[in-house]
Amino acid sequence: MKLGMIGLGKMGHNLVMNLLRHNHEVAAYDMNSDAVSKVAEHGAIPASSLEQLVAALETPRIIWIMVPAGAALHSVITSLTPLLSEGDIVIDGGNSHYKNSVQLADELAKSGIHFFDIGTSGGIEGAEQGGCFMIGGDEAVFRSIEPIFKDIAVENGYMYTGKPGSGHFLKMVHNGIEYGMMQAIAEGFEVLDKSQYEYSYEDVARVWSNGSVIRSWLMELMQDAFAKDPKLESIRGVMQSSGEGRWTVETALELQASAPVIAMSLFMRYRSLEDDTFHGKVVAALRNGFGGHAVESSK
Numbered sequence: 001m002k003l004g005m006i007g008l009g010k011m012g013h014n015l016v017m018n019l020l021r022h023n024h025e026v027a028a029y030d031m032n033s034d035a036v037s038k039v040a041e042h043g044a045i046p047a048s049s050l051e052q053l054v055a056a057l058e059t060p061r062i063i064w065i066m067v068p069a070g071a072a073l074h075s076v077i078t079s080l081t082p083l084l085s086e087g088d089i090v091i092d093g094g095n096s097h098y099k100n101s102v103q104l105a106d107e108l109a110k111s112g113i114h115f116f117d118i119g120t121s122g123g124i125e126g127a128e129q130g131g132c133f134m135i136g137g138d139e140a141v142f143r144s145i146e147p148i149f150k151d152i153a154v155e156n157g158y159m160y161t162g163k164p165g166s167g168h169f170l171k172m173v174h175n176g177i178e179y180g181m182m183q184a185i186a187e188g189f190e191v192l193d194k195s196q197y198e199y200s201y202e203d204v205a206r207v208w209s210n211g212s213v214i215r216s217w218l219m220e221l222m223q224d225a226f227a228k229d230p231k232l233e234s235i236r237g238v239m240q241s242s243g244e245g246r247w248t249v250e251t252a253l254e255l256q257a258s259a260p261v262i263a264m265s266l267f268m269r270y271r272s273l274e275d276d277t278f279h280g281k282v283v284a285a286l287r288n289g290f291g292g293h294a295v296e297s298s299k
C-alpha cells in the first residue's frame with residue numbers, strides 16, 4: 001500500500017524501514033530534513049513540507065503520525081487537516097491519552113476524515129523488526145488498511161480494539177502493567193543486592209529468562225544490561241515517566257478499580273526523582289517530637 005509518515009524520530013524512522021522492507025510505498029516528512037534524507041536513501045519518497053507529503057499520496061490518503069503526544073501532535077493535526085479530503089485516513093501511533101483520541105476522532109469525523117488511535121509497543125526494535133499494534137477506529141475502514149499491520153506486526157501482534165480511543169486506552173493499561181512488572185523485577189534485584197549472597201546478576205537474569213515463570217523480554221533486557229554493567233554503576237537510580245502510568249492510575253481511580261501495584265510503581269518513580277523528601281523531614285520531625293528519636297541534620 002502507499003502511505004505517508006510524519007515524524008521520523010527513532011520510532012517513525014524504524015516504522016518506515018519496516019514498511020519499505022515489506023514493499024509498501026512511503027512518503028516521509030519530518031521537520032528535520034536530515035531524518036527525511038536518511039529514509040529517502042532507503043527508498044522513501046522525501047517530502048519537505050506537509051503539503052508535499054499530502055500531494056505525494058493518492059486519495060483516500062493514509063497518513064501515519066508518529067510524533068510525541070500532546071503539543072507536537074496537536075500542531076501537526078492543525079496544519080495537516082486543512083490539506084486533507086473526505087475519506088482520508090489519519091493514524092496517531094504515539095502514546096496519546098485516549099480521551100484526546102476520542103475527541104480528535106470526533107473532530108476529524110466532521111470533515112469525513114477517519115481517525116485511528118494506535119497503541120504501538122515493542123520499542124525501537126519492534127518498530128523495525130515487527131511490533132505490536134492496538135488499533136482503535138472504524139472497523140470497515142480498518143479492514144481496508146489491515147494489510148499494513150499484517151506486514152509490520154510480529155505474528156499475532158496486532159488487534160482491532162473497537163471504537164476510537166480503545167487503541168490508546170489499551171496501550172495505556174499495557175504501560176501501567178509495564179510499570180508494575182518493571183518495579184517488581186527491580187525490587188527483586190534490590191533484595192538480592194542487599195543480601196549476603198554474591199550473585200552474578202547477569203546469570204540470575206539469564207537463568208530467570210529460561211524456563212522460569214518470570215521469563216520475559218524485560219528479563220532478557222535485564223540480562224543485556226547486567227552484561228554491560230554488572231552492578232549498573234554507571235546509571236543513576238532516577239526513573240522518569242512519560243504519562244501513561246499516571247493515566248492508568250487516574251483511570252483506575254475514575255473507575256474505582258483496584259490497581260495498587262501500578263499506583264505504587266508510579267509513586268516509586270516520583271520518589272526516585274528526589275534525593276531527600278519533604279515527607280521524610282515531616283516524619284523525622286514527628287518521631288523526634290513524640291519520642292525524642294534522633295534526626296539527621298541536613299547539609
Ligand SMILES: O=C(O)[C@H](O)[C@@H](O)[C@H](O)[C@H](O)COP(=O)(O)O
Pocket residue numbers: 095120121122123175178240241242243244245
Ligand atoms: O510498549 C512500549 O513499547 C513502551 O511502553 C513505549 O511505549 C515507551 O517506551 C513507554 O512509553 C515509556 O513509558 P514511560 O516513559 O512512561 O516509562
